[in-house]
Amino acid sequence: MIRINRTLRVFTAVSLIFSTLPLGITARAQEVVASDDISGGSSVFVFRQSRKKPQERSSATKGYTSRGSAGVAARRRVNSYVAANWRSKRVTRKKVGPSAATIAARRRITLSTTLTASADKMLDNKQTDQAIATYREALKQNPKNEDAALGLSDALTAKGIEAAGDSNNIAGAVFLEEAANTNPNNAAAYAKLGGIYDANDLNDKAIASYEAALKIDSGLTELFVPLGTDYFKAGEIAKAETYAGKAEAAGPESAETKYLSGLVLFRENKNDRALASFDRAIALDSDLVSAYYYRGQVLDRLEKDDQAVASYKQAVAKDPEFAPAWHDMGVVYYNTGDYQDSATAYQQAIKYDSTDAQAHANLASAYRQLERYPEANAEYKTASVTINKDPDLYSEWGFCLGKTNEWGKAVARTLTAQELSPTPIDYTNVGWAYYNAAEADKQAKKDAEAAANYELGKAFLQKAVAADPRFDAAYLNLGSTNNALGDYEGAVAALNIALSLHNDWVIAINQLGLGYRGMNDLSAAISQFNRVVTLDGNNVYGLFNLGSAQFASGDKKGAKKTQDRLARLDSTLGGRLGNIIAGRVVDAGVNEIKKRIPIPRIPF
Numbered sequence: 001m002i003r004i005n006r007t008l009r010v011f012t013a014v015s016l017i018f019s020t021l022p023l024g025i026t027a028r029a030q031e032v033v034a035s036d037d038i039s040g041g042s043s044v045f046v047f048r049q050s051r052k053k054p055q056e057r058s059s060a061t062k063g064y065t066s067r068g069s070a071g072v073a074a075r076r077r078v079n080s081y082v083a084a085n086w087r088s089k090r091v092t093r094k095k096v097g098p099s100a101a102t103i104a105a106r107r108r109i110t111l112s113t114t115l116t117a118s119a120d121k122m123l124d125n126k127q128t129d130q131a132i133a134t135y136r137e138a139l140k141q142n143p144k145n146e147d148a149a150l151g152l153s154d155a156l157t158a159k160g161i162e163a164a165g166d167s168n169n170i171a172g173a174v175f176l177e178e179a180a181n182t183n184p185n186n187a188a189a190y191a192k193l194g195g196i197y198d199a200n201d202l203n204d205k206a207i208a209s210y211e212a213a214l215k216i217d218s219g220l221t222e223l224f225v226p227l228g229t230d231y232f233k234a235g236e237i238a239k240a241e242t243y244a245g246k247a248e249a250a251g252p253e254s255a256e257t258k259y260l261s262g263l264v265l266f267r268e269n270k271n272d273r274a275l276a277s278f279d280r281a282i283a284l285d286s287d288l289v290s291a292y293y294y295r296g297q298v299l300d301r302l303e304k305d306d307q308a309v310a311s312y313k314q315a316v317a318k319d320p321e322f323a324p325a326w327h328d329m330g331v332v333y334y335n336t337g338d339y340q341d342s343a344t345a346y347q348q349a350i351k352y353d354s355t356d357a358q359a360h361a362n363l364a365s366a367y368r369q370l371e372r373y374p375e376a377n378a379e380y381k382t383a384s385v386t387i388n389k390d391p392d393l394y395s396e397w398g399f400c401l402g403k404t405n406e407w408g409k410a411v412a413r414t415l416t417a418q419e420l421s422p423t424p425i426d427y428t429n430v431g432w433a434y435y436n437a438a439e440a441d442k443q444a445k446k447d448a449e450a451a452a453n454y455e456l457g458k459a460f461l462q463k464a465v466a467a468d469p470r471f472d473a474a475y476l477n478l479g480s481t482n483n484a485l486g487d488y489e490g491a492v493a494a495l496n497i498a499l500s501l502h503n504d505w506v507i508a509i510n511q512l513g514l515g516y517r518g519m520n521d522l523s524a525a526i527s528q529f530n531r532v533v534t535l536d537g538n539n540v541y542g543l544f545n546l547g548s549a550q551f552a553s554g555d556k557k558g559a560k561k562t563q564d565r566l567a568r569l570d571s572t573l574g575g576r577l578g579n580i581i582a583g584r585v586v587d588a589g590v591n592e593i594k595k596r597i598p599i600p601r602i603p604f
Contacts, residue, residue: 032044032045032046032047032473033045033046033047033399034507042435042480042483042507042510042511043431043432043435043436043476043477043480043481044432044473044476044477044507045399045402045429045432046425046428046429046432046473047395047396047399048391048392048395048417048421048423048425048426049392053392054334054335055330055331055334055335055362055365056331057297057300057328057331058324058327058328058331058358078191078192078194078195078222078223078226079166079192079195080222081188081191081220081222082157082161082188082191082192082195083161085187085188086154086157086158086161086188086189086192087154088150088153088154088183088185088186108141108142109141109142109145111138111141111142112138112139112141112142112145112148113138113142113145113147115134115135115137115138115141115148116134116135116138116145116147116148116151118134119131119134119135119138119148119151119152119155120151122134123151123154123155123158126158128155128158128159128162129159131151131155132152132155132156132159135148135149135151135152135155136152138151139152149182149183150183152179152182153179153180153182153183153186153189154179154183154186156175156176156178156179156182156189157175157176157179157186157188157189157192159172159175160172160173160174160175160176160179160189160192160193161176161192163175164176164192164195164196167199168195168196168198168199168200169196170196170200172192172196173193173196173197176189176190176192176193176196177193180193180212185216186216187213187216187217187220188213190209190210190212190213190216191209191210191213191220191222191223193205193209194206194207194209194210194213194223194226194227195226197209198226198230203230203233203234204234206226206227206230207227207230207231207234210223210226210227210230211227214227221246221247221250224243224244224246224247224250224257225243225247225256225257225259225260227243228240228241228242228243228244228246228247228260228264229260229263231243232260232263232264232267237264237267237268240260240263240264240267241264243260244257244260244261244263244264247260248261253284254284255281255282255284255285255288255291256281256285256288258277258278258280258281258284258291259277259278259281259288259290259291259294261277262274262275262277262278262281262291262294262295263294265277266294266297266298271298271301271302274294274298275295275298275299275302278291278292278294278295278298279295282295287318289315289318289319289322289325290315292311292312292314292315292318292325293311293312293315293322293324293325293328295311296308296309296310296311296312296315296325296328296329296332297328299311300328300331300332305332305335305336308328308332309329309332309333312325312326312328312329312332313329316329316348320352321352322352323348323349323350323352323353323356323359324349326345326346326348326349326352326359327345327346327349327353327356327358327359327362329345330342330343330344330345330346330349330359330362330363330366331362333345334362334365334366334369339366339369339370340370342362342366343363343366343367343370343372346359346360346362346363346366347363350363355386357382357383357385357386357387358383358387360379360380360382360383361379361380361383361387361390361393363379364376364377364378364379364380364383364393364396364397364400365396367379368396368399368400371403373400373401373403373404374404376397376400377397377400377401377404377406380393380396380397380400381397384397389420390420391416391417391418391420391421391426392417394413394414394416394417394420395413395414395417395425395426395429397413398410398411398412398413398414398417398429398433399429401413402432402433402436405440407433407436407437407440408437410433410436410437411430411433411434411437413433414426414429414430414432414433415430415433417429418430418460423467424464424465424467424468424471424474425464425471427460427461427463427464427467427474428460428461428464428471428473428474428477430457430460431457431458431460431461431464431474431477431478431481432457432477433457434453434454434456434457434460435453435454435457435477435480435481435484437453437457438450438451438452438453438454438457438484439484441453451485454481454484454485455485457477457481458478458481458482458485461474461477461478461481462478464477464478465478465494465497470501471501472497472498472501472502472505472508473498475494475495475497475498475501475508476494476495476498476505476507476508476511478490478494479491479492479494479495479498479508479511479512479515480511482494482515483511483514483515483518486518488515488516488518488519489515489519491511491512491514491515491518492512492515492516492519495508495511495512495515496512499512504535506532506535506536506539506542509528509531509532509535510528510529510532510539510541510542510545512528513525513526513527513528513529513532513545513549514545516528517545517549517552522549522552522553523553525545525549526546526549526550526553529542529545529546529549530546532545532546533546538569540566540569540570540573541573543562543565543566543569543573543577544566544573544576544577546562547559547562547563547566547577547580547581548577548580550562551580551581556581559577559581560581562577563577563578563581
């Protein structure tokens with residue numbers, strides 16, 4: 001086997017055109033990348049869509065909020081309402097004379113009334129825990145004591161407000177839930193509950209609580225914006241639009257109402273109007289972080305990339321920990337080919353939200369583009385904990401593992417992609433991984449393992465060409481694998497099909513030459529190798545193969561001329577070919593020497 005001392009980092013991007021397939025499985029436009037180092041360009045990996053597949057923005061329906069956002073401002077307005085209205089309005093009741101109940105019952109009623117009055121004083125003096133306990137005892141003595149029930153609801157509301165604090169801690173919910181159950185007309189309890197659920201991303205519960213509060217008090221205009229935003233998050237855009245309209249009509253004009261209107265317009269793809277609404281919201285409140293963020297999304301949608309990035313930067317300048325803006329900034333940078341800045345933005349997104357699996361996956365793709373393969377592998381691994389049903393992720397991860405020569409893991413990941421998506425592309429990539437695993441085994445002199453991996457790869461490649469008879473990459477990899485297994489007739493057949501589908505494909509022509517040489521058809525082999533170096537005059541492996549075949553055919557003069565040409569391009573390979581010509585190395589043909597070709601670098 002010829003061993004090359006220098007690393008070849010070479011790629012080719014090829015657009016593949018396929019007609020309708022009999023099995024209805026289509027290998028759509030993707031990109032083909034030749035293996036380097038270990039395979040020397042004798043097999044190719046096929047990206048399922050595109051090596052530069054555009055990344056997507058964060059979900060447009062999430063209704064993200066941050067410090068200084070419209071959602072926070074609206075919840076503060078709700079808190080103000082609750083603070084002013086947490087005490088139920090009591091009704092003066094006509095005293096009822098003693099009933100025919102027993103003396104003991106009359107005493108319990110009297111005690112319950114006394115305890116209620118005592119608890120009222122405690123609540124007035126902000127002795128909330130004591131008031132709650134006393135109201136409970138009053139209800140224990142007389143479950144029909146409506147004043148005690150109202151008082152307990154009020155006390156629990158006060159306790160819930162205290163436990164929730166300004167941050168709407170979820171700890172307050174248990175008290176407010178009991179307050180609402182005790183007094184179903186406690187609008188303040190429901191409103192505060194909505195704020196707590198909202199702040200803790202319990203969207204469905206927030207909606208139910210806000211709606212309950214509005215059913216009790218339809219004049220609670222403070223709830224229109226947070227409720228509309230929650231409906232936006234739930235994807236119920238018509239309801240979100242209804243509450244946006246109610247908020248606008250209730251007046252006065254505010255940043256949060258314009259923000260909500262902008263969200264609805266954005267979701268309806270009314271981009272110019274959405275942009276105007278977000279701009280107005282920012283004019284009314286320059287600290288409205290979420291407005292800058294969604295303004296960036298609109299600008300990105302309008303393909304105003306620089307302005308989108310500027311708007312995201314304004315968002316993180318106001319709130320450096322606002323992870324969604326960092327995430328979508330990374331998307332814009334990635335889609336415009338600025339992979340370094342994309343990686344930096346995703347690193348920030350993950351710093352402030354380590355649970356953002358898509359940011360980890362996107363960062364992995366950015367690292368892949370930067371050829372930082374070990375870091376890409378680490379990010380794919382993290383992302384796969386959550387994103388475990390995405391064949392693209394596992395396929396790309398397998399590619400990057402190949403780049404770090406972890407071929408066993410590359411096989412495992414491409415197999416997972418194939419299990420999730422059994423397409424010709426995925427079968428081909430499993431074959432690619434097995435082929436290269438076999439090459440690694442061969443270099444390590446593990447011949448039995450190499451043979452087993454070649455056979456496994458061949459089986460998957462046969463599945464690929466059976467599923468898609470017009471998939472050139474699958475035929476190429478099958479031809480290379482057949483050459484490695486010594487099935488030269490099978491290799492020639494597969495490679496001729498590949499070339500009928502993809503004219504002048506240098507890597508396939510070189511492999512075809514090897515197949516003919518293995519069949520001892522030196523004339524046909526020389527013809528193919530000549531074609532390689534005609535198409536690519538700097539193809540050192542093609543030149544090496546040509547000179548070796550010329551020498552084997554008895555054309556020592558032609559071999560020497562080829563060796564001189566090769567030596568000018570690569571002194572190491574030129575010297576090795578010279579040793580063959582001088583008789584210092586026995587050229588036993590393809591069974592002993594594995595030739596490879598480089599692929600011309602094409603900028604991505």
